[in-house]
Amino acid sequence: SQTIHQWPATLVQPVGSPLSLECTVEGTSNPNLYWYRQAAGRGLQLLFYSVGIGQISSEVPQNLSASRPQDRQFILSSKKLLLSDSGFYLCAWSPRKNTGELFFGEGSRLTVL
Amino acid sequence: ELKVEQNPLFLSMQEGKNYTIYCNYSTTSDRLYWYRQDPGKSLESLFVLLSNGAVKQEGRLMASLDTKARLSTLHITAAVHDLSATYFCAVDPIAGTASKLTFGTGTRLQVTL
Numbered sequence: 001s002q003t004i005h006q007w008p009a010t011l012v013q014p015v016g017s018p019l020s021l022e023c024t025v026e027g028t029s030n031p032n033l034y035w036y037r038q039a040a041g042r043g044l045q046l047l048f049y050s051v052g053i054g055q056i057s058s059e060v061p062q063n064l065s066a067s068r069p070q071d072r073q074f075i076l077s078s079k080k081l082l083l084s085d086s087g088f089y090l091c092a093w094s095p096r097k098n099t100g101e102l103f104f105g106e107g108s109r110l111t112v113l
Numbered sequence: 114e115l116k117v118e119q120n121p122l123f124l125s126m127q128e129g130k131n132y133t134i135y136c137n138y139s140t141t142s143d144r145l146y147w148y149r150q151d152p153g154k155s156l157e158s159l160f161v162l163l164s165n166g167a168v169k170q171e172g173r174l175m176a177s178l179d180t181k182a183r184l185s186t187l188h189i190t191a192a193v194h195d196l197s198a199t200y201f202c203a204v205d206p207i208a209g210t211a212s213k214l215t216f217g218t219g220t221r222l223q224v225t226l
Contacts, residue, residue: 043216043218051210059213090155094211100205101146102158103158104156105155106155
């Protein structure tokens with residue numbers, strides 16, 4: 001069966017510091033991969049998605065970037081964090097040509113101070 | 114821009130009662146999803162609705178989709194405390210390579226004894 005893992009689960013970072021969140025999927029190949037952010041008490045916002053290695057689509061302009069160095073690995077980064085980057089970051093995957101259903105990882109809670 | 118609205122935003126109900134959560138969306142789509150989120154946790158997929166008139170049931174929850182009215186409902190029958198969570202609907206406006214889901218604001222359900 002397929003599984004998705006994110007880390008770290010929690011982190012507290014100072015403003016201006018770099019960020020790296022990592023997500024890996026097991027048990028499938030050629031998945032579509034996604035990064036969502038959930039601000040406190042709010043819905044989810046799609047940040048990036050990828051349909052293949054090195055292929056990244058950005059949905060909103062922001063202080064973040066994403067990379068997909070391997071088929072089942074998706075990384076969310078920032079060179080300098082802002083206070084507004086705080087939130088709950090969720091990685092998700094979906095099979096190609098399917099129902100469109102997304103399967104989410106456990107999430108990474110980022111607090112920028 | 115696709116808008117997905119849920120109501121109510123907060124619902125407090127007694128155990129044993131029935132209630133319905135509504136999800137309206139602003140553009141044509143026949144792909145709608147329901148997710149559950151427990152406090153501090155990730156999202157769990159509940160239902161995938163892929164055609165007009167689709168109805169899915171799991172335990173005390175039943176979801177339906179009316180694509181002409183751009184409306185989905187999540188009906189709760191004889192609520193129990195374990196159903197307390199936040200419920201999100203999400204819409205995929207285009208059946209493309211990737212699933213670019215737009216989420217509603219969520220409905221926080223509290224079931225009291």
